[in-house]
Amino acid sequence: MRLLDRGVExxxxxxxxxxxxxxxxxxxxxxxxxGHVRAGITTGELDALAEDSIRSAGATPSFLGYHGFPGSICASVNDEVVHGIPGDRVLTDGDVISIDCGAIVEGWHGDAAITVPVGAVPDDVTELMRVTEEAMWRGIAAAHLGGRVTDISHAVERYVRGQGGYGILEDYTGHGIGSAMHQPPNVPNYGRPGKGPRLVEGLALAVEPMVTLGTKEVSVLEDDWTVVTDDGRWAAHFEHTFTLTPTGTWVLTAIDGGEHQLTALGVPFGGR
Structure with a gap:
């Protein structure tokens, strides 16, 4: 491991x-x-399943105890965008839940998130989830050796803006990741291309669009963690950790390494 300027690992x-x-x-x-998201389950029960899954694999939950966070996942429901604390909340039909999860193996981190519907949800919410997930993949696909971090940012924003009047969070971003969960550089979900640190072999980034049906303006609840939309409209959040190798792009948190999605976008797969 080595450090570049501005602490990039x-x-x-x-x-x-x-x-x-x-x-x-x-x-x-x-x-x-x-597979366990359903009406009647609590976010705390999902958290317990996550902790057991992580520890049974010989890993450690990244989130548990991080700056005092009390869960192994972030469980954000409906208008909660990110950092929702798992607990007694019961999911009901028509909800959506964004689940953010991290794990540590041998001192190294992985970080990813998905948004899952609880039963049937309105068409605009289904489309919001689709747009947010596709924007994440478009951002990852825009990365290449020799490029710049904001090439990713621009691709995310361009896709979201092209799909309608969605809100893109600006105060919360993707990030570098490695021996710590959050590292330089930040990876915004908006901006002009060609700026920020150069994309080189050995750099790992977490790309995570947070998109809403309405405003980009958000507030933090009294628990000092949960981020909610100011207009009460719903949000979606998707995230993957990826790196670039000499042969292409490798999504470290995707089961198939991202091969299916990358190939569909015309991007060389760089997994080992």
């Missing part, structure tokens, strides 16, 4: 392989939780 291939192990723990845990 560059990993060795072996360290990236350790991040892949952590990423697979996260990816498999999120798929487990997706």
């Amino acid at each position: 560059i990993k060795t291939p072996d360290q990236i392989d350790a991040m892949r192990k952590a990423g697979l723990v996260v990816g498999r845990t999120l798929e487990l939780l997706r």
Whole structure:
């Protein structure tokens, strides 16, 4: 591992392989939780399932205790955008829940998020989820060796803006990731291309669009964690951790390494 200017961490291939192990723990845990989302389950029950899944894989939950956070996942429901604290809230038909999850293996982190409907949801909410997830993939697809961080940002924003009048959070961003969960550089979900640190082999980034049906303006609840939209309209959040290799792009938190989605976007797959 070495550090570039502004504290950007560059990993060795072996360290990236350790991040892949952590990423697979996260990816498999999120798929487990997706299968358990239903009306009647509490966010705390989902959290317990996540912690068991992570620890059973020999990993440690990244979120639990992070700056005092009390859960192994962030569980954000409806107008809660991110950082929702899991607890007694019972999911009901028509809700959506954004689940953010992190794991540590051998000191290296993986971080990803999904938004899942609870039963049938309105068409505009289904479309919001589709747009947010596709924007994440478009952002990842825009990354290439020699490019710049805001190439990702621009691709995310361009896709979202082209789909309608959605709000894109500006105060919360993607980030570098590696020996810590949050590292430089920030990866905004908006902006002009060609700015920020150069994309090089060994850099790992978490790309995570947070998109709303209405305003981009948000507030933090009295619990000092949960971020909600100011207009009460609903939000979606998707995230993956990825890196660039000499042969292409490798999504460390996707079960297939991102091969299916990247190939569909015409991007070389760089997994090992």
